Amino acid sequence: MNRLQGKVAIITGAALGLGRATAIRMAEEGAAVAVFDMLEAEGAAFAAELQGRGFKARFWRCDVTSEAEVARVIGEAAAHFGRLDILVNNAGVSGANKPTHEVTEAEWDFVQAVNVKGVFFCTKHAIPHLKAAGGGSIINLSSIYGLVGAPDVPPYHASKGAVRLMSKTDALIYAPDRIRVNSIHPGFIWTPMVEHHLEAMGDISEGRKATDALHPLGHIGEPDDIAWGAVYLASDEAKFVTGAELVIDGGYTAH
Numbered sequence: 377m378n379r380l381q382g383k384v385a386i387i388t389g390a391a392l393g394l395g396r397a398t399a400i401r402m403a404e405e406g407a408a409v410a411v412f413d414m415l416e417a418e419g420a421a422f423a424a425e426l427q428g429r430g431f432k433a434r435f436w437r438c439d440v441t442s443e444a445e446v447a448r449v450i451g452e453a454a455a456h457f458g459r460l461d462i463l464v465n466n467a468g469v470s471g472a473n474k475p476t477h478e479v480t481e482a483e484w485d486f487v488q489a490v491n492v493k494g495v496f497f498c499t500k501h502a503i504p505h506l507k508a509a510g511g512g513s514i515i516n517l518s519s520i521y522g523l524v525g526a527p528d529v530p531p532y533h534a535s536k537g538a539v540r541l542m543s544k545t546d547a548l549i550y551a552p553d554r555i556r557v558n559s560i561h562p563g564f565i566w567t568p569m570v571e572h573h574l575e576a577m578g579d580i581s582e583g584r585k586a587t588d589a590l591h592p593l594g595h596i597g598e599p600d601d602i603a604w605g606a607v608y609l610a611s612d613e614a615k616f617v618t619g620a621e622l623v624i625d626g627g628y629t630a631h
Contacts, residue, residue, distance in 0.1 A: 379611045381406030384457040386450060388440055388498060389467030391418040393567035394517065397599030398464055398606045399426065399433070405607055407462065408432035410453035414439055414467075432457070440467045440494030447501045460505035461512045462610045465495040465539075468517060469532075470569055473576065476530045484531045491535035495542060499557075503550065511554030513610045516543045517602075518559040520625050540621065547619030556618035558609050563625030564596040592627030 385402050389395040391413035399409045403426050411426075411433060413419035419435040426433035434456060436449040454460040471487035472479055495516055506512035521529075522536035543559040550557060564570055564587050574583035588595045605622050608614055623629055 377405060379405040379607060379613070380462070383461040383610070384408045384410070384454070384459050385462035385464065385610065386410040386412060386453055386460060386498075386502065387464040387466055388412045388438060388494070390464075391415045391422050393569060394562070394565060394599050394602045395464070395466040396422060397603035398466065401600065401603040401607050402462070402610065403429075403431040403433060405611070407610070408457045409434075410457065411435045412438035412440075412449065412453075412467070438467075440498060441489040443497045443501075446494075446497040450498065450501045450505065454505040459509045460502060461509050463498060463502040463506070463512070463514045464606055464610075465498050465514070465516045467494055468535075468569075470529060470573060471531045473529045473573075479530060487531035487535050488538075491532070492538045492542075495539055499542075499546060503553075503555065506550075506555050507553050512556070513614070514543075514546065514555065514557040515606050515609050516557070516559045518543070518561050518621075520561050520563050520623070520628050522559065523561055523621070523623070523629050543621075544619045551618060556609075556614065558614075558617060558620045558622060560602060560605050560609070561621055561623045561625065561629075562597065562602050563591055563628040565599060565602060566596055567599060570596070590628060591625065592630065595626065597624065597626055 385407045387399050390399045390411040403409045411423045423433045423435035438449045469490045472483040518539040519536040521533040522540040547557040574580045
């Protein structure tokens with residue numbers, strides 16, 4: 377229950393899905409949690425729920441595609457809680473599911489702005505606060521599709537490959553500052569993003585069965601499967617882990 381005692385975490389895209397699960401588990405392990413999201417009603421309600429359970433939490437609206445907004449709210453969160461130890465770059469979008477030759481420039485740029493530039497902005501403006509704390513942990517949510525390819529959603533796959541290499545680059549740059557940077561690579565996890573993806577494909581029940589079958593363990597994952605991985609990477613248990621890829625995918629990429 378005290379794996380993150382005394383630490384302060386910023387989690388982007390924290391109102392729903394993987395971000396929400398990660399915020400809950402980090403709070404339960406003793407971290408103060410800054411809930412960042414574009415969904416104001418959901419984010420504020422979630423922070424209030426955490427506070428109601430006796431945890432330190434507060435919501436900030438954050439559009440990760442806006443550098444000025446990212447810089448401001450990271451500064452506010454660090455000032456509010458007194459320090460910053462953990463950044464979870466979780467905010468992301470799936471984008472257009474079209475063959476590459478049909479993707480428009482606007483569709484491509486939208487995904488890169490959230491999934492890649494958002495990670496860049498948040499990392500950039502968290503670094504001074506992490507340095508001031510004497511080190512910390514940055515956890516970037518990539519994907520199995522940052523490791524392997526698939527014949528769909530080209531902008532998304534490109535963005536998650538970028539996040540994988542950004543993580544390794546920053547791990548090397550900031551190792552002397554005792555700032556560890558790692559990526560998590562989820563398989564299909566039952567979140568609103570995956571649910572909407574399957575809805576767009578047709579019959580959601582049949583789609584889930586087919587998606588379950590893609591994983592050697594026989595089922596898709598749950599948000600907690602990723603949240604506990606993030607808790608590990610944020611904790612001092614992972615003090616010798618940086619530049620690593622934590623694959624949590626039910627065996628998907630073991631083929």
